[in-house]
Amino acid sequence: MELGIIGLGRMGGNMAERLRRGGHTVVGYDHSKDASDVGSVEELVERLSPPRAVWVMVPAGKPTNDTVTRLGEVLEAGDVVIDGGNSHYVDDQRHGEELAAKGIGFVDCGVSGGVWGLQNGYALMVGGDEDNVKRLMPIFETLKPEGEFGFVHSGKIGAGHFVKMVHNGIEYAMMQAFGEGYELMEASDIVTNVPETLHSWQEGTVIRSWLLDLMNRALADDPQLDAIRGYANDSGEGRWTVQAAVDHAVPLPAITASLFARFASRQDDSPAMKVVAALRNQFGGHAVESAKGADSPGADVSPPSV
Amino acid sequence: MELGIIGLGRMGGNMAERLRRGGHTVVGYDHSKDASDVGSVEELVERLSPPRAVWVMVPAGKPTNDTVTRLGEVLEAGDVVIDGGNSHYVDDQRHGEELAAKGIGFVDCGVSGGVWGLQNGYALMVGGDEDNVKRLMPIFETLKPEGEFGFVHSGKIGAGHFVKMVHNGIEYAMMQAFGEGYELMEASDIVTNVPETLHSWQEGTVIRSWLLDLMNRALADDPQLDAIRGYANDSGEGRWTVQAAVDHAVPLPAITASLFARFASRQDDSPAMKVVAALRNQFGGHAVESAKGADSPGADVSPPSV
Amino acid sequence: MELGIIGLGRMGGNMAERLRRGGHTVVGYDHSKDASDVGSVEELVERLSPPRAVWVMVPAGKPTNDTVTRLGEVLEAGDVVIDGGNSHYVDDQRHGEELAAKGIGFVDCGVSGGVWGLQNGYALMVGGDEDNVKRLMPIFETLKPEGEFGFVHSGKIGAGHFVKMVHNGIEYAMMQAFGEGYELMEASDIVTNVPETLHSWQEGTVIRSWLLDLMNRALADDPQLDAIRGYANDSGEGRWTVQAAVDHAVPLPAITASLFARFASRQDDSPAMKVVAALRNQFGGHAVESAKGADSPGADVSPPSV
């Protein structure tokens, strides 16, 4: 079928390519003229026959909001917009209402697959009305991996990004689990073959998984991870997961611990631990480390403590 | 090769069967006469030709300790004992020393695979001296899954059970991650297709894994998990993981949160939360729930709080 | 000085009383006619001489939003509104902007003290412009406890409620700390005098605190907390604290754990732990507890685990 795509970065570009390989007619627009088939959003809309379908694949937040607003101005009743970016599900709900007021449909689609998606397909999680989703199925069929998995219509508008957000929250905790296990093995002086151990776990264990495979790829290149600093960014969805949990009164201790571990990994010094150190010094006379840096963080030879 | 096995329960019995299918000569002993090839540990030892190898596959703690002690009495220098149970690595270190004093070798072997192992093979994690491990390789080769994975010599005596313990700790956090994600999706009123969502995740996602596959098996039978209570036991290795982390000063927030969630799941009422409720009542006049049971845990219509 | 107060519930009524005892002229309005000095917000405004000061002491959210909006309609440039409720600091920022557009000042004031405040004074945390805060100091001086503590101008508009929110977050973790310690002592069979132990801690310890005193008051009435269910509500500020932490990328593990413990305390059954139980059953054949209720949650007599 015919599809407009706005945003031809790494993700959008690869998805356009996979769709074209699958026989669809794709008209792409991007800020970068080199990548773009048309010169403007208006031109993209003109190039498509109604009822149109336009896939938005730009960064979440203002870029997506602006694009959806612009599409609301140039599309017609009966058209449909798909947000395939990483939008917050709350934004989806607002976008859906704004477009519905003009008779334009809205579908949100969480996409997983990263750099592997062009070849293997993208896992798609979709939210929206049954009618709109059904109409877009040819697109989803081409983008998804072959086989029975990799596509779901999860619920109402916002549900696609909601479950993608949860997917990423689960991912945070799984990554943290491997990180914690790795660190504990490395800390033991009886375990001398940590990379080999992780290698062996790829079959026959309960924890076999794609993340474990990736961990082994990383260790194959750098067995001690010497080249990598223990510094982890977060792309927003982990935060939204925790906030959604708080909103829904759902306890989420492992996922939240994983998010906080990333926050802490980015601190040069912890204000909270300054307070703890200051308090220990106040009540117990425990030595504090000078902020100038302590080279030999040895055991605390404290007196019988309070 | 020739191997004695002590303990022919579900795990030991299946492992003996897999070894026999692989052409090894297995002499098994079990408390249950029906399962046993011999009438006693002494008889088992007599039936094996030196240098003997005896695999212990009985519950961790006293049963394993008693069995290893008994073997120390009846085996000879040059023999080797393998502990394939779920022993604590600290026990391994003691067992290794006790047997070494008599010239008997000791190898610890963490085993993963559960009810699937007979067919698919067992993931094996081994600790001990190079010589002893090398000598037992024919056994390990038969027990492990086919292919390049599923066996590792992780380090010194105790290392096999240490890394198996860590494997289980990682497993705890992965299970908790799926549980948390499931609960958050269920709590959302926009996500209406949770089982289908989890089904779809089996390909093309970052979190694809054997545990996700198992979760889908469970949901296929019982889509709302109606028949299962949210009550989770722990088999000891999660506790040891946290204790090892504390001993090694390694922060393990996600794995520990997972263990604590299991502890909490088994409480009818939480003494800690009684204190919190009592304190809220003291300072703010917040109503407490009677211990007799509160049927309608609704929103707290508290006054401007302190 | 002269002050209007809207909202004469437990908190607002006591504050009005403390102000009158301190010589101020208070005009109060409440939905309940019995408590109210005037029949409407308009009448309250008429009764005050400009430049007026009106203290809003109604529940956070819609009631406060509606009241501030109404005051924006009936007050004049030069007047000032104080929000003494438990508003979210983000609401304060919006209210400040709305009123500023009409030349009306806005000050937010977090209030701590609960049922003890009438007698002992209220701890006040204030956000807003220096000029507005200075003008209201006679009010603050009367409301606060005697002595050098209990009042602070913490920063810009919103800062008062922000720090009050953080105060409550700290409070959550302190309460949780006492709850956890209590539970661990109760779980030990060598500690036979838990209430006496907590009683003794009120002097000479590092953890002496008002919360510890309150805990001892609660235990004096009910030494085993038999009458209280381990069920704890949350009044919103703990949630905001966690959300603010996520927004600011600040790791907050202890406070968040305390919030999640409250969430969990209100669940009859945990969906997350259903998943964990279902997974254990899938891979290990571990028995699950029937959802109908398990009467004898004993030790898990599981086979050597996977």
Place this chain on the structure above:
Amino acid sequence: MELGIIGLGRMGGNMAERLRRGGHTVVGYDHSKDASDVGSVEELVERLSPPRAVWVMVPAGKPTNDTVTRLGEVLEAGDVVIDGGNSHYVDDQRHGEELAAKGIGFVDCGVSGGVWGLQNGYALMVGGDEDNVKRLMPIFETLKPEGEFGFVHSGKIGAGHFVKMVHNGIEYAMMQAFGEGYELMEASDIVTNVPETLHSWQEGTVIRSWLLDLMNRALADDPQLDAIRGYANDSGEGRWTVQAAVDHAVPLPAITASLFARFASRQDDSPAMKVVAALRNQFGGHAVESAKGADSPGADVSPPSV
């Protein structure tokens, strides 16, 4: 009454001084000849009249174990040993049994008070038999603070150190709570007066406490805590608290989070977060920070994430 004290460091020396001021006869022994009244443990025992009481105030672990063993050799039936150090309650139970075999009594005593104890008294938490505790009451009465608080006989042998351990666990979480709250306020750009805010909280708030007072002492000297690094040691009792919780299947999320935060504060780089960073790089092409150090840890400008 007459008391021997072994260990005259900061704690033991001050306690001896407080006892002498209280009219007791104290014979002290210390490795350091300057501080010591006698030249050996034997001489100390000779200087005391039976039935003797000897207070051990040396570091926990080997020093205490060796001292108790030595006392078991030189004391007589009817004498009593008090361990006033920071021993693990499990050690107490073993010491109690060893001494009981010789008719020697054993009492464990957790001591809180730190550098303030000489002047204000020490909070004492005692475990042991009723008879032995009763006999030592004159000593406890002098050491404890004046008034009704500061002394408790908490239960059997080990109970004194157990509850002192729990006290310290609670202390960890309270310190962490203040640290987290401080950090969140510092992270906000609307809160401009953090030290003044903490100062004001010392009266009228729910969180007023000695630790809050100490925090204000620290901030009075160094309002931004510029001179202190966020590096916090742990003295062992926090670890034991978590291990006891794991042994007793008690969930302890806030206290454990506080312990882990200290562990993390002492790491130059986190192996766990190396893994997380490596995994993000593998699946998403997210940039990793070089281990050589990243000077500008800015926002992650990642593409639509997986």
